[in-house]
Amino acid sequence: MNWQNEKNGNGQDSYAQSKLQVFSFSRLAWYLLKDTAAYQAPRLSTTGLNMLVFQIISDHQGELKLFAGEYNQPGFINELTNQLEELKQSRISAADLANLVSQLNGVNNDLTAKLHDLVLVYAAYEQAVSGQYLGNAEIYGQLAQYLEEQDFSHAHFYLDRFSQFTACEQQIVSALICNAQSVLISLTLDKAYPKQTPDPNDLFYESGTLYHHLYQQAKQHEINIIIDQYASSVRVDNELAQLDRFFNCGCENGAN
Numbered sequence: 001m002n003w004q005n006e007k008n009g010n011g012q013d014s015y016a017q018s019k020l021q022v023f024s025f026s027r028l029a030w031y032l033l034k035d036t037a038a039y040q041a042p043r044l045s046t047t048g049l050n051m052l053v054f055q056i057i058s059d060h061q062g063e064l065k066l067f068a069g070e071y072n073q074p075g076f077i078n079e080l081t082n083q084l085e086e087l088k089q090s091r092i093s094a095a096d097l098a099n100l101v102s103q104l105n106g107v108n109n110d111l112t113a114k115l116h117d118l119v120l121v122y123a124a125y126e127q128a129v130s131g132q133y134l135g136n137a138e139i140y141g142q143l144a145q146y147l148e149e150q151d152f153s154h155a156h157f158y159l160d161r162f163s164q165f166t167a168c169e170q171q172i173v174s175a176l177i178c179n180a181q182s183v184l185i186s187l188t189l190d191k192a193y194p195k196q197t198p199d200p201n202d203l204f205y206e207s208g209t210l211y212h213h214l215y216q217q218a219k220q221h222e223i224n225i226i227i228d229q230y231a232s233s234v235r236v237d238n239e240l241a242q243l244d245r246f247f248n249c250g251c252e253n254g255a256n
Contacts (some may be wrong), residue, residue, distance in 0.1 A: 012132075025169055026136060029143040038142055043135040045079070053081045058122045063120060065113035083118070084125050088137040091167040094123035140168035147175035160186040163207040170213075177214070178221055187211055192228050 023031060033039040044052065061068040070076050071103060075232050101115045129135060157176050162185070176183050187207045194215045198208035218225050232238065 025140060025143070025172060029139045033139070033142055036142070036146075039134070039139070041138075042086060042132070043134045044129070046078075049081050049085070050077050052128055053077050053084065053121065053125065056121055056200050057126065060120060060124065064117045066110070067114075067117040067121065080121070084122055085135065085137075087122060088126075089136070089140070089166040089168045094119060097122060116243075136152065139170055144168075144171040144175045145215055147179055149174065150179075152176070152180045155180050156182045156184075156186045158186070162186075162190050162210070164210050173214070174217060177218060177223055185214065 021031070054071065057064065057067055057071045057077075067080070071080075098119045101119055104112075108116075109157075133236070153159050159173070173183070173185075188212065189204050189207050189211060192215075193208040193212040195212075197212045198205050202208060215225065216221075
């Protein structure tokens with residue numbers, strides 16, 4: 001990377017750099033995989049996925065306990081499709097979900113009916129898209145495999161605006177950590193959590209848990225861990241900082 005500092009018209013330092021790309025995970029997948037054969041598989045749009053879920057429910061109305069009476073409600077199909085895609089990106093299969101449901105005890109009838117329908121629809125959804133269409137879960141899997149197989153020892157990656165990763169995203173990050181020259185990750189935290197996760201009620205529980213998992217993963221793979229760097233200035237105005245101190249004092253007094 002080439003970079004330089006210059007003085008702007010106001011006498012302040014400005015920063016310029018070349019050979020820098022800013023990507024989301026999906027855009028990074030396109031950038032690296034766009035010329036590969038696997039990436040050329042057909043994809044369904046959000047509308048197409050919604051239509052597929054609608055058709056699945058229509059075909060299984062006689063087996064459904066709850067969804068059959070709700071699928072015509074505005075927004076229901078879209079929300080259900082989002083749930084199915086979240087399960088895929090979390091790498092939870094229909095068989096995994098069915099196994100989890102079978103272990104539940106003492107749940108109410110409505111929840112039991114909903115889980116029954118969700119497993120049924122998800123199994124049909126998996127069967128319909130598997131090997132036929134490329135979704136984010138499949139694209140992220142291809143990206144992780146590509147990052148593991150190719151040489152990225154010359155590349156530096158910086159990840160920002162995350163407090164947690166899906167299972168598919170975590171697979172990509174793991175590949176970067178193990179194969180890139182360096183990976184820097186920005187997290188909103190009050191302190192480091194190398195040896196244990198924060199308390200579940202902690203304000204920074206999600207980002208603190210992510211820090212812990214990443215730290216332990218780097219240790220497991222004998223990756224060099226650089227010293228943590230902290231923001232040198234608060235990125236909020238004085239009034240918000242004062243409000244933060246007020247609430248922190250209130251929490252400490254309440255704990256005592």
